[in-house]
Amino acid sequence: MKNSIWQSLVVGALMAVAGYAALFIAPDEKTMHVIQRIFYFHAPAGMVALLAFTIVFIANIAYLINRQPRWDWLAVSGAEVGIAFNSVVLITGPIWAKPAWGVWWAWDARLTSTLVLWLLYISFLLLRDLMADPDRRAVFSAVYGIFLFLDVPLVYFSIRIWRTQHPQPVILGGQNSGLDPTMRKVFWFCWLAMTGVMAILIHQRYKLEQARHEFEELRLRAEQLSAEEPGISPPAGAMRT
Amino acid sequence: MTPLTGSERLGLVFEQVEKRYGALTALRRVSLEIQPGEFVALLGPNGAGKTTLLRVAALLVRPNAGRVKMTGSPADSPELFKSRVGMVAHSTLLYDELTAEENLHFFARLYGVANVASRTAHLLAAAGLAERASSLVRTFSRGMRQRLAIVRALVHSPRILLLDEPSSGLDPQGRVWFAETLAALQRDGCTILASTHARDEVLRLATRAVRLEAGRVVSDSGSGGNLELILAGLQGTVQ
């Protein structure tokens, strides 16, 4: 508990510094001025989302190898946090695009890929939602998750080729080429802070899943015991998560 | 794949088999050794773990701990193991949309049986289903389906039979036929593990009774073949 508080404080401080840096330290960009600053959260969020999904992939493989439930907990945590960061990308993108190009959505390669990525992992969570048995859910969502991650490079690659064949407005990510040194430092600092947030969120979600699992075990154990020895019954009003 | 010689005597050994479904433990460290040629009646209340034990033996279910082995023949691969085991399950394991003949043809081919056509015809005749060979299973009565399910399990001449309440649904004639079939298989040296409820004629052929309760073996009449002990096993007397 104390550890969590310290971690949260550290990461909170990092994010605060990152926010300050993005808003005040980074130099003003010449064409878009203030709006451009959203980039310091938009792009790192995308990278953090991918990192979270990579964690899901590793967790899926690990679960299939040794069937320890904690890998399943890690997988669902990574997926949910990944989607959260992905949503940040999908929300900040249009916020930037409207003043910059006059349209909310321009089907550019990176944002479109992010959209598909979002759909992929929403399906992952949906599948899990529709399966009740925890063991089966863990196995089958792990198999599905592996297919999803294998699909990700194909998604990015095919969409990029697709968009280069069909001319359209200036790409968002063009910023990266020739980034001012101060801008680059702010960028990577924001990335670091957001990765910290990701780690904490995954950790908390993992602990929640672990607690749920332990609660279920205890509840079922109590039921079994009461079935074997009449006279002992599970606590009245036992909670159902 | 080595063709079955028809004279192999195979046994089954369960070593500390544990199977959990979530927080529910279906089998708790079950150890059991079934000798070649034994006919073991598996008894116990609903939910005792009988079906799970049979499914573990059939390699349909992977236990969380422990394992099942075959004795009397090197069955190194799961495929070799399965080729020697036949199972009659809770469901018929039949395709309703195919005919009786097509069902048996399919499973015969899947098991690599030689002379598919003649084996199928022989089994259908034995089960009294020869006239309905070209009828869809969907049109069969419950008793006919169960008979077909039984011969389906025998299509590859297995040396180990796993039976999960095999008499259920059989009409009186069918029960007589089934008892005769089992007796013949037993004489031939097949090893049989059958989960039954009490009052089943199948029990008369059994040489051993094992009782399961809440995932544990609570009584085992042993290989003595003593009828009293078997009946005691039936009543669940703890040994």
Added chain:
Amino acid sequence: MNAGRAAAVIVAKEVRAEFRARELLNTTLIFAFVVVVIFSFAFDPTTAESRRFGPGLLWIALLFAGSLMLQPSFAREHANDTLDALCLAPVSPFAILLGKIVANFVFLTACEVLLLPVFAVLYNVALLPVLGRLVIVLMLGTFGLTITGTVFSAVAAQARMRELLLPLLLLPVLVPLLLAAVEATAGLLADAPELQRTWLEILIGFDVMFFTASWLLSDFLLQE
């Protein structure tokens, strides 16, 4: 029993069962046809436009119809627990999966053979000059669709709402395949027909990657 032969036995069974009832094939074909016609009302098919929308339309019809057709693949093995019967037999899980993949491929291809001429007529496209290369694109795309659809059918069969679930699991994953197939087809139906290598590579890459993944993960799909 080696995987190939076991798979062949399973393919024979699937084809026999399907051609007896023919419910799935008929429904799939008609559904694909309905999609093509309905989209035509939504996107006025004059000749110039149909060249542009045509390929997309064809593949959307195939994808939708396909994802509906593939769903029962494993779901119908729940009746009478026939999936257990398959797993009891001395065949590898991959053989079972492969048998179903091949059978589904045969069914979808049968639908396409009938759908393609209809499409060509409705949209006034000349398919014959590019038929050979078009068939290659169709085969590669259909194979990718079938592999993923069959595997995900095994996954969806474990969950509730499986009829709705399979398209949701499948369609986002197929985005690269859809893009590549549509663009490749469009390239072939253009005024100067050419089969672009990049798209071909993506199709082949998709197929190889997902086929390999299916092979490696087949054990997990079919065990309890």
